[in-house]
Amino acid sequence: MIKHALNVTRDGDFAQWYQTVITEADMAEESGVRGCMVIRPWGYGIWERIQRLLDDRIKATGHENCYFPIFIPLSYFEKEAEHVDGFAKEMAVVTHHRxxxxxxxxxxxxxxxxxxxxxxxxxxxxxxxxxxxxxxxxWRDLPVLINQWANVVRWEMRTRMFLRTAEFLWQEGHTAHATVEEARDETLKMLEVYRSFAEDCVAMPVIAGEKPENERFPGAVETWSIEAMMQDGKALQAGTSHFLGTTFSSAQDIKFQNASGEQELAQTTSWGMSTRMIGGLIMTHGDDDGLRVPPRVAPWQVVIVPMLRDNDDDAALIDYCKSIQQELAQLSAFGEPVRALLDLKSVKAVTKRWGWIKKGAPIVVEVGGRDMAGGNVSVIRRDRLYREDGKLDSAIVARGDFVETATATLKGIQDALFEQAKARTEANITRDVTDFAGLEAFFEKGGKTPGWVEVNWSKPTGAELDKVVERLKALKLTFRNVPIGAAPAEGSCIFTGAPAVERILVAKSY
Amino acid sequence: MIKHALNVTRDGDFAQWYQTVITEADMAEESGVRGCMVIRPWGYGIWERIQRLLDDRIKATGHENCYFPIFIPLSYFEKEAEHVDGFAKEMAVVTHHRxxxxxxxxxxxxxxxxxxxxxxxxxxxxxxxxxxxxxxxxWRDLPVLINQWANVVRWEMRTRMFLRTAEFLWQEGHTAHATVEEARDETLKMLEVYRSFAEDCVAMPVIAGEKPENERFPGAVETWSIEAMMQDGKALQAGTSHFLGTTFSSAQDIKFQNASGEQELAQTTSWGMSTRMIGGLIMTHGDDDGLRVPPRVAPWQVVIVPMLRDNDDDAALIDYCKSIQQELAQLSAFGEPVRALLDLKSVKAVTKRWGWIKKGAPIVVEVGGRDMAGGNVSVIRRDRLYREDGKLDSAIVARGDFVETATATLKGIQDALFEQAKARTEANITRDVTDFAGLEAFFEKGGKTPGWVEVNWSKPTGAELDKVVERLKALKLTFRNVPIGAAPAEGSCIFTGAPAVERILVAKSY
Structure with a gap:
């Protein structure tokens, strides 16, 4: 039986496991300030990678970054009632300046x-x-395509590191357009940016789709999301894109003269992705030995650990490792130089090994005197840590071969993490529940969350929808989204009995 | 006589000129929120370049980025009296959460x-x-070498875009060390990072030195700064590095067991550079036609403007321009790909030309049908806008020659901007004032600020220093710093008459 690095397993206590990974991987910690965390270098390094890769995509789609004030006068909120209702309960209010x-x-x-x-x-x-x-x-001033990287504050009563914190970091895109069509295209374009970013960079399979009315952003006409399945079967909303219509342009008076000389209200959108993504990364890829970071977002993709002995041989060993590090840095993976760290901290090599495994560095290379003498290195791949016999899989490889294949190995790890998560997600979406009793039965099987259910629904609105939402709430369930590309709905809605018009995902969620 | 692009000159009204550059270059604007500005894409793009280049240097010196809470409980401040005294008057206070x-x-x-x-x-x-x-x-946990990119708030009563705003963006480095020597070395190392960054990247010559006691950061044992001379002769503090001794480690209980097993307080440092740097860039490099951005920090280094005529020839012209853009993007300047924009907005070409001149893009390339037919481009260099006869210097160059020399041209512009500013700074530091009457006389010459004066002083402290500072204040002057590498002081202090121990800079300042 494998003795894993963490003292808690995913199966044993998922919530506790999550906190343990964050602590053991040195990602973040409680700050002493209510609801706020300290993001430590490994956690922040992942965020920097997310920022860089997502920012490139946001710019490639024509958006420019700006910066707007952290403070918003109350009068700005008073202009849009629905919006303020959505946020008033959780706002930090500055009342004095001395x-x-x-x-x-x-x-x-x-x-x-x-x-x-x-x-x-x-x-x-x-x-x-x-x-x-x-x-x-x-109309010549349109479209306006803006993005902002910023901190925001929502005074949440129950917080959880990365997933729900009083202060969090995010990007928020805001755009204004001349027509409904163009604004809706933008909304879906950015949803697709999120989908491809999540899947290609974070190796996190997601379902993109439209939120039902009750889950819309306060003030939105349409809200779209990407939803990811965590290893406990729950859903995490990992990014949202909103078509806001004229809600904010009428409140804030965003008007333009159209080509015919008439005044029109602009159509606006907004879309955001936050540090919550890191929580999703943990619950998608972590295992009982800690985190596994997909190579594209890993601060360090390869960590080289020399097995120092505090003797005269150390200098040669360090030189050997340095030359490997330099060779790796010449390589390109995913269109960027490979990020290779030489870990020279004064800590025992075995402690370093398990430290980097818990942090989830994709490749850990250990080099001892015997490795060096043979022109070799010992390679641990984080995505396949153990051999079939349960022993740690550390492979002795000629250094030249290791360097030559490093880019392909990183690509292989990225793909493997995605494929594992994709297979798990697919296996845990059930599509054959045809009535509400079936839904209840599905989610009552034992203590574990068995995954998501995609069902027929008739898209009720208003009070009728509220009733459905209440029934779900009693089961601790929520609507996630109406997946883009779901099969056509045939038959009747499992909630209302009316003819179904589309398919919707139901799940427990974060 | 040259008809410049701005309706106000530096000589005419420097303060008004500064605001005009910010507006005409679309860098920032008033937000409607007291003391806070909106940083627009061109201003924020410069900040992103500053961030990228400075961050690389901060990481290269061994620091890692983290993120800490935006909110600080009052009790944290109560632990360090001198520090809180320095900031209590200008703090935004959150008192409610709903x-x-x-x-x-x-x-x-x-x-x-x-x-x-x-x-x-x-x-x-x-x-x-x-x-x-x-x-x-x-001691094994030391040093701790941390940096944070963040927004901070100081409730300033009189604000000025980029130079003094209630909210501003910055990086703040924070480190802890086992010994005084190591912490002081760190303080000076980061000062040197700031100096070289300012000079090499922002092309802004600076004087690095130690601040006198009255100008220290609240709680610091030593404060060092880089000071830059603006075109109106005033000084701008562009970055500071503080040796904090045990002020904060005793207040916050940062203790370590040393190698002999004894408990010791850590020695800490902090250092910061902010969006103020952009204000400094404007006042260092701007001219009567607007901003001039040094190529290393320019969001776009080359802007290509096709002279479109809304006819069938436009498509070919755009293709011609695109191929030039692609050739430029293959080049490397300053170790990075050249950033070339093709401006296809539906705005008249002449408006674009002057727009980019006012924004200060280093090179503007205009391409008309005749240029294309001849295999040429028309090139405007922002650092030498006019010919001797006062006409705009737009040079027709074979496209191949232009592309081939583009990297060298960018380097030439970067160097030229630095050399101009360096010569101006050097010419306006006076070192032969030997008594206080001479100082008064120097700064009373007419309305303009004639520059800085470096004088002998005896480094008084406490009440004696306060008296000197009051005398300076009456002349609207301040101490800037004691320059590293200044000539040895010989003779007597111009303030106290006591034997001089060092040379110090005196200036009007921002």
């Missing part, structure tokens, strides 16, 4: 109270809409 | 008042110090 000493403690200075309180942005539609209204006068 | 409707307006919910108010970080020594105290136990 501190004074009182009885030996620091307190807000009553003489420095703001006339109009400011909200720390939970999202930026209102403040960016105000800018758009200044920028847009004529 | 809004409710009252009489049709949104107001902070009295039932959602925070037990302990939170400050929006003005700088992160306290919250990062708290993390360091968790991370550091033994």
């Amino acid at each position: 501190l004074i000493q009182k009885d030996g403690r620091l307190v807000p200075d009553p003489a420095a109270k703001l006339e109009e309180p400011l909200v720390v942005r939970p999202t930026s539609e209102t403040v960016i809409g105000a800018a758009f209204s200044r920028w847009v006068q004529s | 809004l409710i409707q009252k009489d049709g307006r949104l107001v902070p919910d009295p039932a959602a008042k925070l037990e302990e108010p939170l400050v929006v970080r003005p700088t992160s020594e306290t919250v990062i110090g708290a993390a360091f105290s968790r991370w550091v136990q033994s």
Whole structure:
């Protein structure tokens, strides 16, 4: 039996396992500030990779980055009732601009109270809409295609590292268009950017589709999402793209003169992906030995650990490792130079080995005196850690062969992680539930979440939809989305009995 | 006489010229939120270039990026009195976590008042110090070398775009070391990173040196800065590096067991550079036609403008321009691919020309039908815009020659901008003022600021220093720094009459 690196398994306690991976991989920690985390170098390094790769795609689709204020005056929110209803309960509010000493403690200075309180942005539609209204006068000014990388704050009561934190990091795209058609195209284009980014870079298979009415972003006409299946069978919403119609352009007065000289309201969109993606990465690829990071988003793709002995041979060993590192750095994987680290910290080699395994570095290369003498290296692939006999699979390979195949190996690891997750996701989507009792039965099988169910529905709205949502809630279930490319609905809705119009995913979710 | 692109000159009204450049170059604008600006794509693009190049240097010196909470509980500040005194007057304070409707307006919910108010970080020594105290136990955990890219808030009463805004963007490095010597070495190493970055990348000559006691960061033992001379003769502090000693390690309990088994306080440093750098870039390189961006930090280094005529010839012209763009993108300048934009917006070519000149794109390439027929392009270099006869210097060049020399031309522009600024800075530092009357006389010559003065001083401290600072203040002057590598002080201090110990820069400043 394999003795794994973590003291908790996914099967044993998934929630505890998740926290343990974050801690053991040095990704993040509690900050001491309510609901906020400290993102440590390994976690932040993954975020930097996500930023770089996603930013390239956002720019390649014609968007430019800007930066807007972190503070939003209350009056901006008052203009859009539905939007504020969605966020008012969880806003951090700045009311003073100075501190004074009182009885030996620091307190807000009553003489420095703001006339109009400011909200720390939970999202930026209102403040960016105000800018758009200044920028847009004529159809020639459209489209406006903007993105922002920023921190936002939503005062969540129950927080969980990466998945739900009071402050989180994200990008938020905001665009304005002359026509509904163009704005809807943009919404779907960015959804596709998210889908391909998640699958190609994070090796995370997702289902892209439209959210039902009750799951829409406050103020949106349509909300689309990508949903990923975690290893516990729950769904994680990993990115959203909203067609906002004229909700914000009418509230913020984003008007343009069209080619015929008439004033029209612009059609806007917004779309975002956040540090939540890192939580999804963990729950998609982690195993009982810790994290496994797909090579494209790994801060270090290859980590070289020399087995130092604190003696005169160390210098030669380090030189040997350095030359391997340099050869790797000359290589290109996924269109970028290979990122190879030589780990020279004064820590025991075996501790380093397991440290990097828990962190999920794709390839760990150990080099001892015997390896060097034979012109070899010992290679551990994080995606296939153990041999069939349960022993750690560390393969002795000629250094030349290792370097020559390193790019292909990284590609192989990236593909293997995606294929594993894809197979698991596919195997756990059930499509043959035909009535509500079947749905109940499916989710009542034992303690584990058996996955997702795709069912017929009649797309009810308003009060009728609310009733359906309540029934799901009683089972701790939610609608995820109506998958793009799902089979046509045939038969009747499992909730209303009315003729089905489309297929929708139902799941437990984060 | 040259008719320049801006309606205000540097000589006419420098402050108004600065605002005009920002507006005409589409860099930033007022946001409607007090003291906060919107950074538009051209301004933010420059910031992204600064980030990329500086981040590479920060990582190359062994630092890793992290992310810490934007909110800091008041109790963290209470631990370090001098630090809080420095910032308490300008802190944005979060006191509530929910809004409710009252009489049709949104107001902070009295039932959602925070037990302990939170400050929006003005700088992160306290919250990062708290993390360091968790991370550091033994000498083996040292050094800790961390950097953060973040937004910070200082509630300034008088704001000015890029130079002084309530919210600004920056990087803040924070490190902990076992010894004073190592921490001081780090402080100076990062000062040198700033100096070389400013000069090599932003083409901004700077003077690196130590700040006098009265200009130290709140809580610092030593503060070092780089100072740049703006075209109006004033000084801009463009980056600072602080040796913090045990100020924060004693407040935040950052202790380690040394090799002899004893508990010691760590020695810490911090260092930062911000979006203020963009203000410095404008005032260093801008001219009466707008901004001039050094090629290394220009979002687009070459902008290609086809002279479209809305007829059948346009397609061929666009193809011709595209092929030039593609050839440029294959080239490398400063170790990176050349960034070439093909401007296809539906705007008149002459408007585009002046738009890009005002934005300061290093090279603007115009291509008309006649250029194409001759296999040529028309090239405008932003660093030498006019011929001797006052006409715009647009040179017709064979396209092959243009592409072949583009890398060298970019390098030439980068060097020319630096050399111009360097010559101006050197010419405007006066080193022969030997008494206070001479200082007064120097700064009283007419309305313009004649530059900086480097004088002898005796390095007074405490009340004696305060008196000197007051005398300077009456002349609207400040101490900038004691330049590294200044000539030895000989003679007496121009302020105290005591024997001089070093040379110090005196200037008007931003």
